[in-house]
Amino acid sequence: MTDSVYVPLLDLACGAFLLTGVLVLWRRDLAAIVRLFAVQGADLGALVIVLGLHKGSAELMIAGVAVGGLRAGLLPCLMRRALMAGGEGRETKPLVNVAGSLLVAAVLAMVAYAVSQPLVRLTPTPATQAVPVALTVLLVGFFVLVTRRRALSQVVGFLLMDNAITATAFLTTSGVPMVVELGVSLDILLAVLVLQVLTTRMRAAFGGTDLDELRELRD
Amino acid sequence: MTLLMIAPILLHVLAACGYAALGWRPATAWLGAVASAGTLCAAIALAVATTDHPRTAIGGLLRADALSAFMLIVIGVVALLAMLASPGYLAAEVAAGHTGERAARRYGILTQAFVAAMALAVLAASLGVLWVAVEATTILTAFLVGHRRTRQAVEAAWKYVVICSVGIALALLGIVLTNYAAVHARVPSAGVLDWAVLAGHAADLDPGVMRIAVALLVLGFGTKAGLAPMHAWLPDAHGQAPAPVSALMSGVLLSVAFYAVLRVKVIADIALGAGFARTLLVIAALASLAVSAALLLAQRDYKRMLAYSSIEHMGLVALGAAIGTRLAMAAVLLHVLGHGLGKSVLFLASGHIHQAYGSSKIAAVGGLTVRAPVLAGAFGLGLLALLGLPPFSLFASELGIVRAGFSAGLGWAVAAALVLVLLIGASMLSGWRSMLLGTPSPEGAAPLPAVVTNAAGGAAPPGQATPSPGGTSPRLTWTAAVPLVAGLLACAVLGVTTGPLRPLLEAAATMAGATP
Numbered sequence: 001m002t003d004s005v006y007v008p009l010l011d012l013a014c015g016a017f018l019l020t021g022v023l024v025l026w027r028r029d030l031a032a033i034v035r036l037f038a039v040q041g042a043d044l045g046a047l048v049i050v051l052g053l054h055k056g057s058a059e060l061m062i063a064g065v066a067v068g069g070l071r072a073g074l075l076p077c078l079m080r081r082a083l084m085a086g087g088e089g090r091e092t093k094p095l096v097n098v099a100g101s102l103l104v105a106a107v108l109a110m111v112a113y114a115v116s117q118p119l120v121r122l123t124p125t126p127a128t129q130a131v132p133v134a135l136t137v138l139l140v141g142f143f144v145l146v147t148r149r150r151a152l153s154q155v156v157g158f159l160l161m162d163n164a165i166t167a168t169a170f171l172t173t174s175g176v177p178m179v180v181e182l183g184v185s186l187d188i189l190l191a192v193l194v195l196q197v198l199t200t201r202m203r204a205a206f207g208g209t210d211l212d213e214l215r216e217l218r219d
Numbered sequence: 220m221t222l223l224m225i226a227p228i229l230l231h232v233l234a235a236c237g238y239a240a241l242g243w244r245p246a247t248a249w250l251g252a253v254a255s256a257g258t259l260c261a262a263i264a265l266a267v268a269t270t271d272h273p274r275t276a277i278g279g280l281l282r283a284d285a286l287s288a289f290m291l292i293v294i295g296v297v298a299l300l301a302m303l304a305s306p307g308y309l310a311a312e313v314a315a316g317h318t319g320e321r322a323a324r325r326y327g328i329l330t331q332a333f334v335a336a337m338a339l340a341v342l343a344a345s346l347g348v349l350w351v352a353v354e355a356t357t358i359l360t361a362f363l364v365g366h367r368r369t370r371q372a373v374e375a376a377w378k379y380v381v382i383c384s385v386g387i388a389l390a391l392l393g394i395v396l397t398n399y400a401a402v403h404a405r406v407p408s409a410g411v412l413d414w415a416v417l418a419g420h421a422a423d424l425d426p427g428v429m430r431i432a433v434a435l436l437v438l439g440f441g442t443k444a445g446l447a448p449m450h451a452w453l454p455d456a457h458g459q460a461p462a463p464v465s466a467l468m469s470g471v472l473l474s475v476a477f478y479a480v481l482r483v484k485v486i487a488d489i490a491l492g493a494g495f496a497r498t499l500l501v502i503a504a505l506a507s508l509a510v511s512a513a514l515l516l517a518q519r520d521y522k523r524m525l526a527y528s529s530i531e532h533m534g535l536v537a538l539g540a541a542i543g544t545r546l547a548m549a550a551v552l553l554h555v556l557g558h559g560l561g562k563s564v565l566f567l568a569s570g571h572i573h574q575a576y577g578s579s580k581i582a583a584v585g586g587l588t589v590r591a592p593v594l595a596g597a598f599g600l601g602l603l604a605l606l607g608l609p610p611f612s613l614f615a616s617e618l619g620i621v622r623a624g625f626s627a628g629l630g631w632a633v634a635a636a637l638v639l640v641l642l643i644g645a646s647m648l649s650g651w652r653s654m655l656l657g658t659p660s661p662e663g664a665a666p667l668p669a670v671v672t673n674a675a676g677g678a679a680p681p682g683q684a685t686p687s688p689g690g691t692s693p694r695l696t697w698t699a700a701v702p703l704v705a706g707l708l709a710c711a712v713l714g715v716t717t718g719p720l721r722p723l724l725e726a727a728a729t730m731a732g733a734t735p
Contacts, residue, residue, distance in 0.1 A: 115431065118425070118427030118428055118430070118431065119396065119399070119427075119428055119431070121427065122399070122400070122403055122425050122427065122428055123403060138392070142385070145381070145385065151377070154381055158381065158384060158385060158388070161385065161388050162388055165388060165391050165392045165395060168392060168395050168396075169395040169398070172395065172396070172398075172399035172402075173395075173398055173399050173402045176347055176394065176395060176398050176412065177345070177347060177398075177408075177411060177412060179280075179345075179347070179348065180345065180347030180348065180350070180351065180394075180412065183347070183348065183350075183351030184347075184350075184351065184354075184391065186351075187351055187354040187355060187358065190355075190358045191354070191357070191358055191380065191384050194358055194361045194362070194380055195377075195380060195381070197362075198361070198365065198373065198376055198377050198380065201365065201368060201373045202373050202374075202377060205368070205369070205370045205373045206370060206373075211377075214374040214377065214378070216370050216371045216374050217371055217374055217375060217378075217454075217455045217458070217459075219454070219514050219517075219518070219523070
């Protein structure tokens with residue numbers, strides 16, 4: 001693949017990755033948030049496949065398909081099941097409103113650019129120049145995690161962070177060693193399963209998944 | 220050799236399979252203790268075999284050096300204590316109706332898999348595999364924390380999984396960036412995340428990238444080690460988990476996570492100079508001590524009190540690691556072992572107290588010395604050990620850290636830490652005095668059967684408490700007393716003489732990057 005095709009494709013995939021991440025802040029409908037997360041997973045898969053095409057590496061392309069399958073297929077499917085079981089459709093009252101959240105996202109993007117300067121400087125290829133995008137999604141994910149009040153939104157925040165870390169891994173070095181990659185994917189999948197079971201128990205114990213209800217243990 | 224290194228992981232995996240197949244019965248209940256004893260033996264053999272040089276197994280996937288062998292000994296010892304106490308604890312839980320047969324089986328499977336994951340973490344040669352193992356411990360212990368399924372337990376489990384997973388995700392980003400720096404420095408791709416290879420090439424790693432990576436790694440693994448500012452999960456999780464699991468989590472899991480920080484520090488010290496990791500660790504240490512001191516002042520729950528004390532001790536360990544001289548590192552490792560012994564005894568004892576009184580509030584327990592002398596004695600001595608009084612080994616290790624700190628020019632940090640430690644000691648003593656000696660509160664003054672019927676859902680556990688004709692005391696059976704006494708005895712002996720452990724401690728301190 002020539003650079004004239006590769007760079008726009010790479011930027012397109014990264015742009016879509018960033019956009020879906022920021023849009024999570026905009027929507028309050030939990031089903032829509034899960035859909036956005038699935039689209040972001042597909043973007044991440046596409047991003048890895050584009051990198052694989054550029055390097056002519058079949059291994060990387062297979063990894064891309066696997067990453068896309070896990071993050072656009074399996075994980076959203078699990079979350080949808082948790083959502084169906086609960087019947088709570090909407091984020092109640094985030095600590096920061098939508099307009100405020102989008103402004104914060106802009107600030108976080110600038111922070112990400114500032115922080116990732118040393119990373120870009122080390123090897124200024126088109127791929128590493130996209131690392132700030134991944135770090136922005138990481139910070140947005142963390143922001144979702146601390147400001148949203150539904151159990152499922154917190155899980156999405158955590159998974160956004162994880163998507164961003166995977167994107168960073170592929171953008172900087174075409175991924176970490178295989179055994180680590182497999183272990184990480186398995187751990188993430190299990191963590192989501194554990195959180196899903198805990199959501200069910202939370203519903204049984206508290207009658208809902210509003211995290212403001214969790215105040216039994218305070219000092 | 221390979222067998223010796225696989226054994227600690229394999230034994231616990233087999234024990235977990237045993238529980239999965241046979242369930243938790245009187246006969247299988249001791250399986251975990253047998254596996255832990257096996258791990259301890261393998262750990263000692265490894266310590267002997269690795270004194271001169273590190274050994275590898277399974278194509279370089281596992282590596283054992285003196286530091287891993289030492290950590291494996293800590294895991295083996297604490298797991299043995301916790302697993303010896305488990306059958307009695309679960310029998311009492313089942314008798315009280317808190318636990319069913321399925322939950323007991325799951326307890327067996329998860330605790331064994333949890334110990335196996337910790338053994339894998341200290342034996343892994345690659346930072347990546349170490350990460351996977353540490354994250355696996357979070358997943359495996361999630362349901363152990365939520366074992367009782369009460370509102371508190373579910374809340375604690377949720378916070379635990381979310382905070383620890385996020386923290387450890389930051390560590391993963393740190394590993395990704397380390398990988399990036401290593402690939403750029405042309406580290407051979409076979410061992411790109413292998414900590415020994417990385418340490419060998421550390422001087423070539425880009426400092427700009429490594430600075431971000433090391434900060435993320437220390438913050439991430441520090442979360443799991445209970446260091447401030449990401450400590451919020453710890454008191455909830457340790458307070459809600461079943462007592463033997465709290466003992467395991469507090470006694471070893473925290474130090475296994477800190478072991479990861481030690482491995483990172485070795486690489487960071489070469490790549491960035493000793494100042495960077497030291498600054499991070501001093502900040503984390505003092506913040507942890509301050510948090511622990513502030514929240515212990517008005518603490519009314521004895522299990523949470525023990526949990527905050529764990530934050531304190533991890534803060535001291537971090538301070539010792541920041542000092543980083545040979546004496547400090549050896550003291551840190553001794554402190555890890557001493558804290559593992561003392562804290563697991565206290566958590567096991569607190570489990571018996573909780574089962575007898577049906578409450579973890581300090582006010583509900585009074586005059587324990589009169590009612591259950593052995594239990595009160597173990598609890599009181601364990602408390603003295605944790606406060607760092609002689610003859611227990613924490614006295615020796617805290618003294619070592621303080622001396623090393625003053626001679627390494629970190630006297631101000633050590634002085635601040637000492638003030639905080641004194642504050643913490645005072646507030647813990649005042650809480651525990653009322654439990655051990657104080658006049659029982661109205662609730663506690665009633666004879667035990669009355670207490671039990673008053674306390675929600677509590678019933679006298681037949682295996683643990685034998686109400687005397689007067690109906691006043693939750694006395695220990697000898698199987699329940701053995702782990703408590705053995706733990707205290709080991710802690711005291713270590714304080715008098717480290718004996719054959721001394722060469723191991725010194726070799727392990729060298730592996731942990733001790734400067735002369």
